[in-house]
Amino acid sequence: MGEQAEGRIADAPAAARVSDAPPAARIPDAPIGARVPKYYRLKQELRQEIGQLSPGMAIPTERVLSTRFAVSRTTVRQALHELVVEGQLQRFQGRGTFVAPPKLTQTLQLTSYTQDIAASGRRPTSRLLDAAVVPAPSDVATRLELRVDAPVQRLERLRLADDEPMAIEAVYLDAERFAGVGDAMLHSSSLYALLREQYATVLVRAEETIETVLASPSEAGMLDTGTGLPLLLLTRTSWDEQDRPVEYVRSLYRGDRYRFVANLSRPA
Amino acid sequence: MGEQAEGRIADAPAAARVSDAPPAARIPDAPIGARVPKYYRLKQELRQEIGQLSPGMAIPTERVLSTRFAVSRTTVRQALHELVVEGQLQRFQGRGTFVAPPKLTQTLQLTSYTQDIAASGRRPTSRLLDAAVVPAPSDVATRLELRVDAPVQRLERLRLADDEPMAIEAVYLDAERFAGVGDAMLHSSSLYALLREQYATVLVRAEETIETVLASPSEAGMLDTGTGLPLLLLTRTSWDEQDRPVEYVRSLYRGDRYRFVANLSRPA
DNA sequence: ATCCGCCAATGGTCTAGTCCAATCTTGGCA
């Protein structure tokens, strides 16, 4: 299920070449008429080698690759960077570079995070980073159909699966309608259960957007990844049975570790 | 030469900035010890300045920024690169760097591309890149529930909206069940209309995955973007009323130009 | 045996330059 390297759409057959000299591995020459940067050819070469290895195995250091392929370390780093972004490699300062495990698939559905992760056979946990009532910024106010600066409850959590950081999530709720939800979340782990049991609110519909953003240094720190790596930003607004907006959620997932799946049906 | 004189880049604000993402506020930055690289501060500085400008306006050249902020051109390029990835800037070799228009939102739904784009007030067109019957690769065979190497019709198209390249799309269909669909598509533009009218097939359900990949040189060329820029890879499998898989589609969208939205409802 | 501090190795950041490819400008020529 991890396929993605090959079988891309319009990928030029490109480096389906023969590497003749084992000792001095050389970067394949650019095909005639195609201007392919050196770092890109190196990347393809490395991708091939990585394919032979198992997740967790180490690959040579940047300096070694630099001399082995007779390119500058900068060029090696550019190739490695792209492989990291694609989720093929993981780098750790001071330790080395390692083959990454395959991407995980997360379903877009109107169920609780806890259920989702448990259903995939992993152990879900959360760390509450922040719970405060704040004046609604304009975008939050718009989504929740409140006045700007109306009090909203913000809940910020770090989501983990098997103790690995998975996403940073910020939820916003109407602080008047859901008074006390912040305190309640200090001792609860499932917001959806709390809404159902304490506030008699059930979510029936949601709109979720997905786009690519880049990790800030602190986001990178929390997600245990690098600054500037692509993240997937999911923005969700959910409505209850009376079609009132209930929650507005922003979640940041590592783009190199996750993919998302949505189930569509014919419009009515 | 350890710490050289700082240029105009403000020192790390690092405070609880409500973090500035293009459309609206991102998740707040926790002040946990995160070292802020120079290129990142420059990026934030430039983001601020860009916010004052209108799409299409030019910003100073890399060499000018390099001297203005007293950093190397490499550092400027790293900052600009991230802003390009985030969809804030567009760069053109030989011309300059310009403020990018805002991202476009594309809905994930089981309707035809032509309808979708037209509904958003733009003019949809397609360029048929390739139409051939080929032996099914293993992933295609799996999705379409066929034997490996069974004949499948591949249709590869470049999707445009208002003449701007939007996505590269590859569709796979069972070549026996939909015999002649390749030829028919030479003179038609809507596959879904063709399926409905010529093959009495209506799609009622689909599963769509979204993940981040990077543009190869040829993909970058077709989408009029840069090699190595993040793309959003959408993979769709659709089923008909008898719950038979009909199509398997892979689409590549520019991650800096598009976001996607899905509508979710409560599971039954 | 255990702990701790030093140190080598790793990836992360940054510099100051070179050369190349694409584009725009400019001026001369028909």
Place this chain on the structure above:
DNA sequence: TGCCAAGATTGGACTAGACCATTGGCGGAT
């Protein structure tokens, strides 16, 4: 006026090297 060649300017690729921060192993002290 219209065209084209030459040069200037832009971003793209690449080099060789420096210093920093983090990590983990080794060896000595306890």
